[in-house]
Amino acid sequence: MQAKSCSSLLILFAFILLTCEAISIKEATIQDLQTAFEQNQVTSRQLTEFYLNEIRRLNPFLNGVIEVNPDALFLADKADQEKKTKPHNSLPTLHGIPILLKDNIGTKDNLNTTAGSFALVGSAVPRDAGVVMKLRKAGAIVLGKASLSEWANFRGLNAPDGWSARGGQGKNPYVLSANPCGSSSGSAISVAANMVSVSLGTETDGSILCPCSFNAAVGIKPTVGLTSRAGVIPISPRQDTIGPICRTVSDAVHVLDAIVGFDSNDAQATRIGSQYIPYGGYSQFLKTDGLIGKRLGIVRDPFFSFSDKLLEQTFQQHFQTLRQNGAILVDNLAIANIDTILNATLSGEAIALLAEFKISLNTYLENLVASPVRSLAEVIAFNQEFSDVEIIKEFGQEIFLASEATNGIGDLEKKAISSMENLTINGFEKLMIENKLDALMSVGPSIAPVLAIGGFPGITVPAAYNSKKIPVGISFGGLKGSEPKLIEIAYGFEQATKIRKPPTFLP
Secondary structure: OHHHHHHHHHHHHHHHHHHHHHHHHOOOOHHHHHHHHHOOOOOHHHHHHHHHHHHHHHHHHHOOEEEEOOOHHHHHHHHHHHHHHOOHHHOOOOOOOEEEEEOOEOOOOOOOOOOOOHHHOOOEOOOOOHHHHHHHHOOOEEEEEEOOOHHHHOOOOOOOOOEEOOOEEOOOOOEOOOOOOOOOHHHHHHHHOOOOOEEEEEEOOOOOHHHHHHOOOEEEEOOOOOEOOOOEOOOOOOOOEEEEEEOOHHHHHHHHHHHEOOOHHHHHHHHHHHHHOOOOOOHHHOOOOOOOOOEEEEOHHHHOOOOOHHHHHHHHHHHHHHHHOOOEEEOOOOOOOHHHHOOHHHHOHHHHHHHHHHHHHHHHHHOOOEOOOOOHHHHHHHHHHOOOOOOHHHHOOHHHHHHHOOOOOOHHHHHHHHHHHHHHHHHHHHHHHHOOOOEEEEEOOOOHHHHHHHOOOEEEEEEEEOOOOOEEEEEEEOOOOOHHHHHHHHHHHHHHHOOOOOOOOEO
């Protein structure tokens, strides 16, 4: 009787202790969590249990997580054991930290990799994606897969952002009726709502920058090739890139440090990309005085055109803050042919992506160890056969059909790619070089197509809440390999403004 009573008291005490720790876990940075690990305030298991409980509590109405790793607690226990046998300062920064991966990033474990589609349920990848290998080496715990716009928003024209057949409709945790944006919607939703510490997203054109802007998250779209795309369900090897989605710039940079570098399975791109990696990594550029002397470009039309007065006032204040912190604002600039660049049909982007998608997806599907579908044509047939669950009648698969109709990289596609190269050289690159800019700024993700067609990096940081209380980010874009400068700028801005606040879950 007494032993049972003591046992109950111990369980109650442990629950109270975990609840107390759980309060501090919310909004905690990687550095906060590592300090808590070191001081024995929390274990990786307790941290993982906290996030699993938050997923159970919040995900039924947010739909940010598509699948939870059944081995997550085993991995957390393993991390805790390693902490007992190794000095804390010898462990990598991400050791014991749970991470969610967008559901197009392959894992060779008990998780599916489906891009949100039922067509790929049960498919088996040959190995972990390159970035996942690096995350595991860094000691991160793969908590599960985040939801996304199905097929990274490349199936049809009518599906809403953040929707997939497997994941349902992702919801913006700030204003539930607002657009969560995509295609890395679940990665941003889950981080914003504290269902995980950090996450990974992918971007072809706007798919990291946009959901981060709409969900008050920090996103880094790396230079194409800085991070491996191997094992990730592709759209375009010319534009695809993998990057972190987190609550703070420092967290995003710690994740970036872990995932960059050469990968023999994406050798050509990562060999070039790895030349940009600075000695000592990216964390050294987390400087509070990082704005001093930075030349920041402003293209008012179309990147700072406002219909929301509150937003306009907020960004005018930000310009002042940037100046006060040492930045030099180069105003009233123009990018040559910007209207063409922002129109995927006119720029050539749409033509190129359609052909590149078919080629690269077919290769990905052929290389799977097991899969219900082995080609884009078979995915289209699956969608037609199971049109009710894939909601084909309402949301369509026009992009799939147009892609299937392509026949490799012919004269039309080569002309489109050449057009984008010329638009980039005479537009963004010329503007950056002639004005000696360190970065070009935009409200939200509006700069995304400019960066996408040239393979350039960008970082978005929470900057405002509009009159409807929906978050809005500020994006900083730069030339290839300019991540160190972009990190200094983004971190300097974040520390000077500290705009981000936890979600409000408004209707």
